[in-house]
Amino acid sequence: MATVHSPELLIVMAPGSTGDEADHVVARLQEAGVDARVSVGREATVIAATGDRELLATLPLEGYPGVAQVMPILKPYKLVAREVSADPTVIEVDGRRVGDTWFGLIAGPCSVETREQTLETARAVAAAGATMLRGGAFKPRTSPYTFQGLGVDALELLEEAKAETGLPIVTELMDPRHVEDVLDHADVIQIGARNSQNFLLLAEVGRAHKPVLLKRGLSTSVEELLMAAEYIAKEGNERIILCERGIKTFETSTRFTLDLGAVAVLKHETHLPVIVDPSHAAGRRDLVLPLARAAVAVGADGLIVETHPRPEEALSDASQQIPTAEFAAFADEVREVVSLMGKELG
Amino acid sequence: MATVHSPELLIVMAPGSTGDEADHVVARLQEAGVDARVSVGREATVIAATGDRELLATLPLEGYPGVAQVMPILKPYKLVAREVSADPTVIEVDGRRVGDTWFGLIAGPCSVETREQTLETARAVAAAGATMLRGGAFKPRTSPYTFQGLGVDALELLEEAKAETGLPIVTELMDPRHVEDVLDHADVIQIGARNSQNFLLLAEVGRAHKPVLLKRGLSTSVEELLMAAEYIAKEGNERIILCERGIKTFETSTRFTLDLGAVAVLKHETHLPVIVDPSHAAGRRDLVLPLARAAVAVGADGLIVETHPRPEEALSDASQQIPTAEFAAFADEVREVVSLMGKELG
């Protein structure tokens, strides 16, 4: 039994590859200052590369002749990994907290439509115990024929709602040209599912001094989501809340497939708080409460939920918004599961 | 505003189709005794067909010239639909109940391996409050090089465990040649995920006089699962428990993606009880408890969970089985959420 340093990468050579090809890989690794160790087996030749991770990431090993597979032994993210921090991260915004034993209940309309709708919703969710107010200002939509959001006016309405209720504002940034506007008005900057791997937006919020709510993309794996968070963290901003909101699968009875297993995995993999958006996953109002309860029970650190005073008049996502009049009852049901999990609203 | 009978099917003609093609469809429908009503619009011609559903199902309308799309207005299942039964179905087996306010906690080893392992597990899960005992007798596996199950000997060991603990036995039927053996020994016949649309097995259990636990397939939609249940019910056996156990998606951090949204949808669509298998979805032990809790919270009527006295010696699915010694603690955690949902172990 021999003991040696553990490799960062294993390079498996293809069955028909030659010794010269393996030597060539080793030579390139050594030139780059990486330690290389070859195992020639009966059936496969494996090269173990030990060295600096960032250096290794710059070497296009998959492109070398004879290479069949490059297998990383270590996770490709560091700053957001659980190993970095023994304690779960708590994100605090204006006295509200998300993470560890603090549960965040973020609620509000899909889109900010009018002053009345915004203030009415804000008052109702504040009264029901919500900890932050969400609202969409820019709503680019799948169809070019539908409502596209109020823009900066919406940000101002949200700020007015905050002045009245004290709830910090969560809103989405989708255009790098809006960075200043959004940073001026919002307390938590949301990166939406369709921008989950938009690296230029990730870099912008990575340089911001406000927390980021990063939604998982429709086809983003758990590992890719953590890499996106790493991207933000590497720019200097480690105040990140991850958000599961459903992935695209063959199943069509819900709009997306809410992946609560991913939440359980994320709670193992990262110290960052993880919340769930049951509204977008469900796509229909009557599934929001059961999915919200399940999200709390799986260990999520919060929820982000859509509510509207008169959903049937909503200009976007009408079918999934909870009537504001029913939000207090919703919050009560959620709170019971939150208590059972040993947490409280933050 | 006119009022007419509601159609079962809409047949949308393709943009370039001719009036003759629409007439041809109508003629065929009328020949078959189905009422046909044509709407000629600016852009699309739509034929509404009203008649007997089983009759309509035999007409290959998609194959007719000029037909673009056939859209069913009604759900393709009847016997299992919620509309049929105002009350949720309760399945009772030897005094144990699943459905409505009765929660089923089914536990046991992935495979029956030895007498000692089976009895030890049965005693432990019975003591912890489980309501039924599961155990695999036939274990065809992905790799031809691994353990394939004890077969009929396993069924006898399960029966011995039942004699001692009183727990009804749930075991899988996968070969129509084993129907008699399995019916002789088991109390609930499981149809596994890979046989979820194996219509010949469905027909067999549809003629049996024992309840069926029907697992959702890896790529089976909610509607297809309900059609599979309809298949069983139509043969005469309406004692069916549906089971969500994870679907195949692009995500690889869990073995399958547990689709709890599907459970919430099923609770709306059918009067049948719906349970969840968190073990197979997770593929790893540490995720079983959070997923089990989430399953209860979303409204599931039960759980089916794998446990083994010494998982590291298990001959199949070692990594996902809970050590039997920890099962009582697991059951206690689950029971808390069951109570919160206003249910009790059945």
Added chain:
Amino acid sequence: MATVHSPELLIVMAPGSTGDEADHVVARLQEAGVDARVSVGREATVIAATGDRELLATLPLEGYPGVAQVMPILKPYKLVAREVSADPTVIEVDGRRVGDTWFGLIAGPCSVETREQTLETARAVAAAGATMLRGGAFKPRTSPYTFQGLGVDALELLEEAKAETGLPIVTELMDPRHVEDVLDHADVIQIGARNSQNFLLLAEVGRAHKPVLLKRGLSTSVEELLMAAEYIAKEGNERIILCERGIKTFETSTRFTLDLGAVAVLKHETHLPVIVDPSHAAGRRDLVLPLARAAVAVGADGLIVETHPRPEEALSDASQQIPTAEFAAFADEVREVVSLMGKELG
């Protein structure tokens, strides 16, 4: 047999819904100037709404009490639909053509890395018969630790390559702040897979006077891709080339699953040219030729392929780039299938 106007939408009421709920839907539709027609059936009530499509799109019908399902009868896109144009659209750029019998062969490096690499590649692909030159200037990447592109310097190198070879330049726009730079230097503006539904970028290129190469997103359906194209067209720019490049599925033996069935469907649904990117779908060099041949054979109007003089030194996507020295042989193989399909390089 009655004949009436054809509806745009069917609104199916939920089984337990009341007549008042149906009346409420009808009243709202009529207020909005839409014709509504109710069919009350034995099992379902269906409301047919006939009126202006854009008007109907603004009504949040899914949010109305008692509504089970809203089914559009007509396709949600118009300008890009095949019905609009009897003839296939041909996109012409500096004398090069894509569409109808003209096949576009777009080739070049994944990323522009150096002047030498760019010119060497441009000369080779021009000599081999390529019709346009591709090259990435901005390369935001999944990992924050890897090469991110040369930016505007890359655009200038591409322009130099064009001056020498005459090949029009295809490059990706990913930041709205780069619109002017990219429009100044490029001939065809690519919208990448991760921005396939980034509606603010779509709006920008919709107002541009250069053709757009719109890639399908990793989880974008054929209908969503056509809606994204409609979004561009609606802003005034109808010179759009669609591009299939693989979708995310459970299969991992290729990086993405190339969906050539989607190409066949698109050729039916739209008059726009449809090309295929076999390089990103495959993720490995040895699959690029077979997938390219299949793409031509299924009826694609072009290919976009990555090639690099020394793939093993490439700073991105090393494993999927064809060595430039082998590109002429690749082009010859492709050309044979192009001829068989009755087309020629444009």
Added chain:
Amino acid sequence: MATVHSPELLIVMAPGSTGDEADHVVARLQEAGVDARVSVGREATVIAATGDRELLATLPLEGYPGVAQVMPILKPYKLVAREVSADPTVIEVDGRRVGDTWFGLIAGPCSVETREQTLETARAVAAAGATMLRGGAFKPRTSPYTFQGLGVDALELLEEAKAETGLPIVTELMDPRHVEDVLDHADVIQIGARNSQNFLLLAEVGRAHKPVLLKRGLSTSVEELLMAAEYIAKEGNERIILCERGIKTFETSTRFTLDLGAVAVLKHETHLPVIVDPSHAAGRRDLVLPLARAAVAVGADGLIVETHPRPEEALSDASQQIPTAEFAAFADEVREVVSLMGKELG
């Protein structure tokens, strides 16, 4: 640079695992006669296990405390791997060949419905150059309300068609109780997509002395398909034809997503012939020809296609069957691509 034997498996220990846990894994491996080699790195401990593959497959390593991941270095299949056979396998049946330069064109109705339909189809496809006749005898269907096949009578009609045309018969086996009947009448035994991982049927055909046409399941990965083939081969029957027929994804514009990238991968991984079923993937007639052409161009060794004299009267899959009258034109188009690929009908 050290040279040692290459491992079969790497066992990566979890970040917080202890030295004792690693020692425990090593001890268990050594007890089992497997060589174990530990690398203790800065961040991860990796144990390399070198020994007999079948022995290693029986050890439940994922279940051991502290184990994070078990990574196989070698492919899990042997007999079907390309490395085993330098030459591609050619399957010969009654003088007809599939594999290498021989292209198989298998055609016939979805279901055998009547004597007239069967003979008429067989004559037409034989005249058009098809090399084998397909036809379904047992047709269990998603809906219990539709046609279920003629059973043994269908097998006899197929045999009559063979007597007249000389075309070998391909038909599906789906019930182990039909093994004898099917073996008595058919020349090639088809295992359908829904039974792709039905290991008891795979074992049955593994012991048969007739070639097997193994379809890929709707959610079966390329590796799982090869393992299913290995399962058959291990029982003694190595005359296996693999068949890609579309997988289940989020895309709904085709019935399934035809994965031609998988065909290209399979041609690298295995010496077995690989054919494609464009009919089931498309689900609509007008896409069958483009997908068939693409399948030939990607390198498939054959096609299996559905055709019916009067598709609109077909009792199953009406919308995807090519009218028999158009089959000769279809075959001519296919033959052109076959020639281009340097092959001929077998």
